[in-house]
Amino acid sequence: MTHSLKRLIVGRPLSSERLGDQMLPKRIALPVFASDPLSSVAYATQEILLVLTLGGLAYLYLAPWVAAGVVVLLAVVVLSYRQVVRAYPSGGGSYEVASRNLGPSAGLVVASALMVDYVMTVAVSVAAGVDNIISAVPDLAPYRVAVNLGFVALLTAMNLRGVRESGRLFAVPTYLFIAGVLAMVVIGLLQTAFGHAPVAESAGWEVHAEPSHAGLTGMALVLLALRAFSSGCTALTGVEALSNGVPAFRPPKERNAASTMALMGGLSITMFAGITALALIADVRYVEDACQLAGFPGDCGTGTQRTVIAQLAAAVFGGPDSVMFYYIQAATALILILAANTAFNGFPLLAAILAEHRYLPRQLHTRGDRLAFSNGIVILSLVAGALIYAFDGSVTRLIQLYILGVFTSFTLSQAGMVRHWNQELAGMDDPVLRRGVHRSRLINALGACLTALVLVVVLFTKFTHGAYLVVIAVPVLFAMMRGIRRHYDQVARQLRPQPGGIVLPGRTHAVVLVSQLHQPTLRALGYAKAARPDTLTALTVRISEEEIEGLRAEWEERGIPVPLTVMSSPYRDITGSVLEYIARLHRTHPEDLIAVYIPEYVVGHWWEHLLHNQSALRLKARLLFQRGVMVTSVPWQLDSSHRVAAQRLRQGPPRGGAGVG
Template sequence: MNALDALKRLLVGRKLASAQMGETLLPKRIALPVFASDALSSVAYAPDEILLTLSLAGMAGYGFSWKIGIVVAVVMLVVVTSYRQTVHAYPSGGGDYEVATVNLGPNAGLTVASALMVDYVLTVAVSVSSGIQNAEAALPFIQGHEGPIAAVMIMVLMLLNLRGVKESGTIFAIPTYCFMVGILGMTAWGLFQIFVLGQELRAPTADWQVIGTNPQYTAMTGFAMVALLARAFSSGCAALTGVEAISNGVPAFREPKSRNAATTLGLLGGVAVTMLLGTIVLANKVGVRLIDEHGGSYYVLPDGTQRHEQASTAVGQLATTVFSDFRPAFYFVIIATMIILFLAANTAFNGFPVLGSILARDSYLPKQLHSRGDRLAYSNGIVLLACAAAGLVLAFNASVTALIQLYVVGVFVSFTVSQTGMLKHWTRHLRTETDPARRATMQRSRVINAIGLTMTGVVLVIVLVSKFTHGAYLAIIAMALVFAAMKLVRHHYDMVTEETRIKSNSDRVLPSRIRNVVFVHQLNKPTVRALMFAKAARASSVDAVTVSVDTAETQQLIEDWDAAELGVRLRVLASPYRELTSPFIEYIRGLRSDNPRDVVNVFIPEYVVGHWWEQLLHNQTALLIRTRLHFMSGVMVTSVPYQLKSSRERFSQDDPLAWRSEVEHDRATY
């Protein structure tokens, strides 16, 4: 094992055989943190975005926070219930993409797929950026370096996920459950102190006034009020992201897959709604105040001074207030929140590669995305997602407020299209189903999906209208570009399939002759080996060809060739302009034009080197010739490798017997 392989095994782990696929299946206790960490972690930033948006109206806006929270919770419960129907109806793991494709057609499926792929990238970017933002409460030195630190964290998550779904899920389970305990415990203890013990808890910003800078919003009347509440609601709907991931990940569950996935969905919905509403209610009771740092609002402190910098996040302020006399609990909540926000990206790291694999199987994405890596994970999809998300956080400097405007659009596009597909699914099956019990079940499922379609459709319209000018248009453009790219990839694969299809017996006609040509640059062991291989191939003819760019060197080569008595005549091509490749290519083209039914097999000796920098010093001419010949019909190129000492020293541990026999063969032959 060389150094690179050893490093890979250290980072990724030992290889798993395909027969070990069953070892990677997840029990519910691991599946919950793997697939639900995104939706659960949204508790850490969805309340912030609601309060931040409401701050545009000043102090009057905060009174609507708990009402918006209730509406978001209702929508989440409806969506979770709807997806439980999807999990039972389509357990193969295609999720929204499969539902839309089967019931509404390929274009609908691609619309869902493009929306989900963009949303998965944004999930990673937003989750990690929010984790960095929350970490600033305990680690102030992070401020000003958010983008690069977020990119590094994404790369760490990528390495963890390359180790496989089950192993990464086991790693992520403890922090996820710690976050749940921390938030639920903080909320319960805070509300207990307020309502049972009668204590007055005050957040660090409770005595600060918030002033909105837009007179239309501060009036809180008419259309401006509706627009502000709609925008706050759409930001709060970030809490619904990740719900669809379980429907895409059903194959990763243990048997019975559908039942376990549906149970996990139910647990997700109950826990997420409890945490979200508890956090918003507690924030309202203790007086948490957040502002829009981009000029929409600002603080006025009790001494009358203005402050335009954002205070700590809602979770940070709540932990400070509730656990003011017990700092270990404060740090527990902050650290658990920071970690879960980083790990929330794991939902996307599980959903994106699976979706990419399915799309690659259907020829809408490069086939490499359909291949599993050493740990039976879709490694190429994991790397692609990490690179896209890292680029995004660097471009937006890990700003949650900026990224959140692009967020949610994609997931509600997929929600709405998927619910439409499920409605058509049940309607189609009801036409042929005669069993009364099954018909009753299908009718109930259709009602659930109809309600889900209505709600998600309304939310999608609200999100598009309220966020379009604030950045949502960028997400829509990205979806359109991904959609177009997938159509082009499919068109390319279809063209290649059609072009390479065997259409008649003429495709099976044998060539009239095979003519072997050995490219000769100098007389040495690699050249002689290539010549011996060409002779052993039993072709109709064997030619050795060199290009004369230096008269003296060419004359010496001819003399050495004749002295070696190799049994093959050396043909010399003139090159008045000292070009090496063009005369040789023209010679091969001439052989092809003499008889189009002939096949020309060109043997090119090449050095195998042990270091990357040696590659720069060798094989450049061979690479140019090989590349140009590949575009010529009826020409095959055979690379004849010759292993130099540096390559033998580096790779001899792989197969020492093979290298020894190679050396003995050289000594016996030459």
């Protein structure tokens, strides 16, 4: 049943030879790796308005300037990452750039920040998508968290089926969203040009300013604008995912990835600028607490305010009952939820590279049945689901943790690229090539300066609103990865072979554990004798005097040519008594090898394990920690295990790679 359920969710396994078939053309790579930055335009404008309306309507005149700053920054970052794609096509992205040019520690800082960013991408994207669903169907509001978790589980299952298959599925909603938003922007601007500008449902509502944000001037006003700018920079999230996913593109990989990134940047800028312009034309009002709105219909404490893009769709297409309104809401909800797919592709790839470099467990470098990095996919979904549950699926609360990690990786990556170009110039004489490198270095230097400035702004404006959690999480991840690498290095040193060939032990002492005289015991004794040890002892522990006497009598009756040693255990501790005997034997022969044979029978069904004690497992677990001791399990398969094995044989040999998927 488990096997059938797995095949239903994951699909039939793919052989390693078909890895090349999973490479993506540009039309599929765009929704796979760029759905996050494309979808961010659905709430970036909303986040800008949310901050500016803290002081009422007086500061909305800042919105165009804030949006213009976001557009300039987005253009610079896209151009900068096109340089990364061309210079480092192996898929390490920001992590590889920082590691090679700024050192391993800088690389780990970038990796830690990106891992936090990918987790937040899943949480924020799904939560924002569910918000748009609730805007269309308000009755779902009480089930917000459950709906969020359901979508995370669905995304996990789809990504376990493989990158190419999930990409084909997610391509349609992405293109539907792009077409819908561009149509809404064009129609709305045309309506404005012909004197029939769209009017949002909230246009007539007044906004009560928070007392602490009323009448701001000077530096306080600058700080408000900077906070709005940092919130609007959510439009940049996910830009780096394409640089991590270059190996997934069809050849020529670098050129296809660079052109896809340019297309993504152009679409993101166009849609973000269009939505912001329409929001200002339609006089959209959007606040965190609906009770700040004078004129809000119904109970502001329980009512749900429509998102900015929902208000625009209703204003442009003739109300919340129009077909296009539901089209925009459905497409927005889908793209926001599927934007998490960017993280489901970026996080496992990054984790696999880190695992290959021994900074994360090696299991994260293993591909599953569908040639996806399944373990990374499952870990990402579990952590993101926990965050959604902890923050009640609130976009406003989650988004405060979001972009700090993004701009940390942006800044270090661009600084690393500047150093990369400096090294290229040192060995280059061709003046034409040098001009190209100078241009690339200027782009990356500008990107590094701008993203560093935004990083400071984000840290300063969002620290007390939840960003401090990211400030804690990044160093914790950094320390964890350094500790994992230190462990792997220590293991490698200890496992390094000594000079020379195979070293034979001086003498071998075999010990066969005996509970009663049955088939498994006789087989274990036979295997032990076949190994020709220097000494051979059968060891049993006295729990009941009657049982021991019966065992001795049967031992002598069968004439077994192996001495039977009996250990006393007044407290009925079999494991402790065996360990005591082995320790005593090791002290007597410290240079010799002790081979312990444990007879055990194998059952076929899980419920049969519950009917037998697990003393053999406990013994093995303890004996494995003893120096100079080798543990050998001698299995005896019962009839039920034969039946299960035959049934699995009829189903065919196991296929697929290791890992969860």
